[in-house]
Structure formats: C-alpha cells, structure tokens
Amino acid sequence: xxxxxxxxxxxxxxxxxxxxxxxxxxxxxxxxxxxxxxxxxxxxxxxxxxxxxxxxxxxxxxxxxxxxxxxxxxxxxxxxxxxxxxxxxxxxxxxxxxxxxxxxxxxxxxxxxxxxxxxxxxxxxxxxxxxxxxxxxxxxxxxxxxxxxxxxxxxxxxxxxxxxxxxxxxxxxxxxxxxxxxxxxxxxxxxxxxxxxxxxxxxxxxxxxxxxxxxxxxxxxxxxxxxxxxxxxxxxxxxxxxxxxxxxxxxxxxxxxxx
Amino acid sequence: xxxxxxxxxxxxxxxxxxxxxxxxxxxxxxxxxxxxxxxxxxxxxxxxxxxxxxxxxxxxxxxxxxxxxxxxxxxxxxxxxxxxxxxxxxxxxxxxxxxxxxxxxxxxxxxxxxxxxxxxxxxxxxxxxxxxxxxxxxxxxxxxxxxxxxxxxxxxxxxxxxxxxxxxxxxxxxxxxxxxxxxxxxxxxxxxxxxxxxxxxxxxxxxxxxxxxxxxxxxxxxxxxxxxxxxxxxxxxxxxxxxxxxxxxxxxxxxxxxx
DNA sequence: CGTCAAGTTGAAACAGGTCAAATACCGTGG
DNA sequence: CCACGGTATTTGACCTGTTTCAACTTGACG
Numbered sequence: 188x189x190x191x192x193x194x195x196x197x198x199x200x201x202x203x204x205x206x207x208x209x210x211x212x213x214x215x216x217x218x219x220x221x222x223x224x225x226x227x228x229x230x231x232x233x234x235x236x237x238x239x240x241x242x243x244x245x246x247x248x249x250x251x252x253x254x255x256x257x258x259x260x261x262x263x264x265x266x267x268x269x270x271x272x273x274x275x276x277x278x279x280x281x282x283x284x285x286x287x288x289x290x291x292x293x294x295x296x297x298x299x300x301x302x303x304x305x306x307x308x309x310x311x312x313x314x315x316x317x318x319x320x321x322x323x324x325x326x327x328x329x330x331x332x333x334x335x336x337x338x339x340x341x342x343x344x345x346x347x348x349x350x351x352x353x354x355x356x357x358x359x360x361x362x363x364x365x366x367x368x369x370x371x372x373x374x375x376x377x378x379x380x381x382x383x384x385x386x387x388x389x390x391x392x393x394x395x396x397x398x399x400x401x402x403x404x405x406x407x408x409x410x411x412x413x414x415x416x417x418x419x420x421x422x423x424x425x426x427x428x429x430x431x432x433x434x435x436x437x438x439x440x441x442x443x444x445x446x
Numbered sequence: 447x448x449x450x451x452x453x454x455x456x457x458x459x460x461x462x463x464x465x466x467x468x469x470x471x472x473x474x475x476x477x478x479x480x481x482x483x484x485x486x487x488x489x490x491x492x493x494x495x496x497x498x499x500x501x502x503x504x505x506x507x508x509x510x511x512x513x514x515x516x517x518x519x520x521x522x523x524x525x526x527x528x529x530x531x532x533x534x535x536x537x538x539x540x541x542x543x544x545x546x547x548x549x550x551x552x553x554x555x556x557x558x559x560x561x562x563x564x565x566x567x568x569x570x571x572x573x574x575x576x577x578x579x580x581x582x583x584x585x586x587x588x589x590x591x592x593x594x595x596x597x598x599x600x601x602x603x604x605x606x607x608x609x610x611x612x613x614x615x616x617x618x619x620x621x622x623x624x625x626x627x628x629x630x631x632x633x634x635x636x637x638x639x640x641x642x643x644x645x646x647x648x649x650x651x652x653x654x655x656x657x658x659x660x661x662x663x664x665x666x667x668x669x670x671x672x673x674x675x676x677x678x679x680x681x682x683x684x685x686x687x688x689x690x691x692x693x694x695x696x697x698x699x700x701x702x703x704x705x
Numbered sequence: 706c707g708t709c710a711a712g713t714t715g716a717a718a719c720a721g722g723t724c725a726a727a728t729a730c731c732g733t734g735g
Numbered sequence: 736c737c738a739c740g741g742t743a744t745t746t747g748a749c750c751t752g753t754t755t756c757a758a759c760t761t762g763a764c765g
Contacts, residue, residue: 249584253673279584316530327586373590382714718754721751726747730742
C-alpha cells in the first residue's frame with residue numbers, strides 16, 4: 188500500500204483507494220535488483236518495460252566516444268523512467284544505478300490497461316511526465332547560464348525538494364548518495380571544481396555535507412543563492428488544493444510553500 | 447494538403463489519406479501571426495492550446511531575475527509546441543518568435559478527438575514528443591560536455607537535419623534566421639565568443655554563413671568535428687522502413703543515412 | 706591494517722568572459 | 736538614390752572561472 192509514487196502523484200491529484208491499490212500492485216510486479224554502477228538499460232537497447240524506482244538512486248547518462256560522460260538526470264525512489272519509450276526503437280542513452288537499487292518493471296500491457304481504465308492515474312502520470320520534461324529544461328538553463336556555485340546549489344535544491352515530495356527527507360536533512368564525480372558529471376564541471384565549490388557552499392553555511400548526509404539549514408537561503416525558482420516543479424496543483432480544502436495534510440512532504 | 451508536420455511524421459509512420467487530411471485541417475484552424483520578438487505565450491500564463499508552427503522560427507526561453515537568458519529549444523516550421531501542456535496550471539517558460547511567424551492554435555478538444563479517433567496520428571505524435579524530449583537531453587549533453595566549437599557545430603548539425611526532415615533545405619544549404627546573440631543564448635556562450643567560434647568553423651571550411659544563409663559543404667565532416675551522433679533524433683523508424691520496402695522515396699528530406 | 710575509491714590541496718594553464726569601440730548591414734524616409 | 740539610425744557583427748586587449756595535472760589525505764570495508 189505504501190508507495191512513494193503514490194506520495195508523489197498525490198501532490199497533483201487525489202487518488203481513490205482503488206487507484207492506490209492499482210499503483211501498489213504495479214510496484215509489486217516484476218521487482219528487480221541491481222548493484223551500484225550496474226546499468227538498468229543501455230544505449231542502443233530496445234526498450235521493453237517502464238521502470239519504477241523503488242529504492243536507491245539511478246541516473247540517465249550518455250558517454251561520448253572520447254569518454255566524456257554527462258549525467259542527464261537523476262532518478263530517486265518513486266521516479267518512473269520513461270512512460271512511453273516503447274514507441275522508440277532504441278534507447279539513445281543509458282540508465283545506470285548510482286547505488287544498489289530495487290525497481291519494478293512495468294510492462295507495456297499493464298501500463299496500457301491502467302491508462303485505459305484509470306483516468307485519474309493517467310492524468311497524474313501525465314503530470315509526472317510533464318514535470319520530468321520541465322526538470323530537463325531547467326537543467327538546460329542550469330548548465331547554460333548558472334555559475335558553478337549556483338549550479339551546484341540549484342541541483343541540491345532540486346534534489347532536496349524532490350526527496351521531500353516522496354517523504355525521503357528528515358527535517359532539513361536527507362541522504363545524498365552520490366560521489367563528487369557524479370555531481371561533476373551532472374553539472375558539467377570537474378571533480379576538483381565541484382570539491383572546491385562544495386567547500387564554498389559549506390563555508391557560507393548554505394549546506395552541511397558529511398559523507399552522504401546532506402543538511403540544508405535554510406532552504407530559502409540556498410534557493411536565493413542558487414537563483415532557484417520552484418515553479419518548474421509544478422507542485423501548486425489540485426492535490427495541494429484538495430489538501431488545503433480538506434485541512435488534511437498530505438502524508439508526504441510538500442513541494443509548495445506559503446500561498 | 448501540403449504540410450510540414452505531415453512530412454515530419456511520415457519519417458516515423460505511414461499515414462492514410464484521411465490521416466493527412468485531418469492534419470491538414472488542423473493546420474488551417476485558428477491561424478495566428480506574430481512579429482519577430484513577440485511572445486506566443488509567456489511564463490506564468492495558463493496554457494490553453496497547442497501551437498503548430500507553420501512558418502518562421504520560434505524558441506522556448508527562460509529569463510533569470512538578473513536578465514540572463516537561456517534559449518531552451520528552437521522551433522522550426524512543422525514543430526508542435528507542447529502536446530499535453532493543458533495538464534499544467536501555468537507555463538514555466540516563455541515561447542517567443544525569432545522571426546515573423548505564423549502558427550495554428552490547436553484546441554484541447556480538437557486534439558482529444560484526433561487522439562481518440564486516429565491511432566496512427568496519435569502514435570506519430572507520441573514519437574514526435576519523445577524525439578523532442580531526446581533533443582532536450584542532447585542539449586544537456588551539449589551544454590555540459592562539449593567545447594564552444596563542438597557545441598555550435600552540434601547545434602548547426604541538429605538544425606540542418608531537422609530542417610531537412612521537413613524539406614526546408616536546398617541541397618547542402620538552408621536558412622538560419624537567427625542572430626549570433628540568439629545562438630549565444632542557446633549555447634550558453636557570449637556573443638563575442640560565438641562570433642569567434644563561427645569564424646573558426648568557417649576557417650576550417652565546415653560551414654559557410656553569409657547573413658542568414660547557411661551552407662554545410664560536408665555534413666559528415668561537421669558531425670565528426672562536433673561529436674554529433676544522429677541516433678538521438680530517432681529517424682530510423684517504420685516510416686523509413688516502409689519507404690525502403692516500397693522503393694518509394696519520401697517527399698521530404700531524410701534523416702537517416704546508409705543502412 | 707591494508708587496499709582502493711573518494712575527497713582534498715596547490716600551482717600553473719587556458720577557454721571563454723568582459724569591456725569597449727569600430728565596422729558592416731538593413732530598412733526607412735526624404 | 737542617398738542619408739540616417741538602429742541593430743548585428745567584428746575586433747582588440749585584458750581578465751577570471753574553471754580546468755589540468757599531480758600529489759596527498761581521508762574514509763570505508765573486508
């Protein structure tokens with residue numbers, strides 16, 4: 188019953204008990220495990236299923252012929268890989284585990300059934316897909332316009348808020364199970380510079396980062412320093428509105444703030 | 447009847463005469479015009495229609511509070527803006543005309559009808575949406591990993607090939623109706639550096655660029671120099687396969703090459 | 706307690722940015 | 736057909752954020 192995807196989708200819409208059951212079942216279908224650094228799927232492969240991340244982190248990435256690697260996006264628990272990939276013949280990028288990971292494979296047929304019989308879920312999955320696209324656009328802005336300092340800060344804001352949405356934060360802290368090399372590959376910087384920039388963020392008291400444990404003492408301060416604007420995560424939605432109307436706080440953390 | 451969107455979608459699938467008629471009608475619905483630099487829709491607006499670009503170029507962009515601007519993607523004729531935006535409450539970015547432009551507004555209802563009655567079109571629109579997402583990912587790689595030289599070269603390859611797909615190239619030439627400032631905002635470089643880099647591309651004979659007229663004497667050479675890999679455009683598809691089988695060349699240019 | 710990956714540091718080099726001015730281009734009105 | 740004004744392109748000199756390279760330290764884990 189308890190399922191991070193449900194948490195996330197309820198940011199957007201209110202799901203019925205039946206809807207939730209359907210999603211819970213889906214997460215119990217073909218469950219797979221991978222070790223850190225193993226791929227879930229590789230560039231060139233024919234996509235067959237949609238992957239739902241249950242535990243651990245993964246990422247999309249692409250490697251250029253000369254070895255340069257760009258991490259294109261991060262997947263955290265509750266994230267769905269690519270809702271409609273089947274339409275394409277071959278993957279144009281790989282998806283790799285960053286930590287040991289468990290995920291559920293959802294077949295094309297299962298998904299088709301859900302989408303024809305459960306309009307509420309369908310709409311919520313749509314929303315999730317559009318938010319994913321918005322995140323990708325924001326990464327374009329991040330890489331194109333922000334300085335190293337802002338860029339890293341922005342990434343940390345985004346990840347913290349996404350984790351909050353599925354209930355994986357504890358107060359102002361969360362796990363950040365990635366290496367500095369991976370942060371470098373995601374931000375288009377070198378490891379060395381990521382290291383120095385993290386020190387700068389720490390020096391200004393914007394983050395605390397020991398090992399894989401991240402604390403953001405003042406999220407608003409970090410957002411300001413990183414030129415971060417929440418709106419691209421599209422959290423201000425019906426789910427929230429319903430919560431407010433019912434005076435019924437969502438079980439998971441909230442994306443939006445204030446009015 | 448003649449419609450650039452049809453050209454593009456036929457890269458992916460074979461459309462029936464009726465399908466084509468439906469698409470042609472759509473392009474004749476609510477046609478609008480905008481001057482260069484005018485916005486089609488602005489960040490914060492509620493999205494109501496899907497825009498189909500008929501003539502001229504546009505772009506998605508985002509402006510940071512301090513004025514930095516990132517162009518997130520280019521739209522060329524035949525491009526569809528955002529197939530499912532209605533799900534979102536507000537735009538998280540703006541879409542602006544780069545040249546004088548004409549576009550058709552497609553209503554939510556029209557689109558719903560098409561998608562429930564024309565599975566072939568639906569699937570083709572899916573494909574288009576997924577290719578758009580793949581392009582956005584490739585931009586992430588471009589901004590994160592490629593040097594200024596490769597980055598500009600890569601962008602020019604992509605645009606040339608996309609124009610080819612809708613039949614807007616003449617041999618190895620096409621129009622490139624954007625300013626160096628706009629190329630700079632798209633690549634995350636400064637105008638000055640774009641200017642110098644374009645001179646470098648010209649100097650190596652990889653492009654000719656007078657005014658708004660671009661020639662790519664040897665596309666493969668430009669691709670190699672730019673670490674460009676066609677596969678993210680997902681052109682190797684059913685439409686092509688059918689063409690090959692029938693020995694019936696597509697009316698528009700082709701994305702894929704060789705076998 | 707050894708080993709291997711991850712994180713940290715310093716010095717030097719460079720890609721790309723900044724600033725500011727010059728030149729070319731283009732549509733408009735006289 | 737030319738002069739004008741505004742925008743786009745080009746150039747030069749200088750500056751800086753980020754990279755490179757290479758070594759050193761710390762930490763996790765069997």
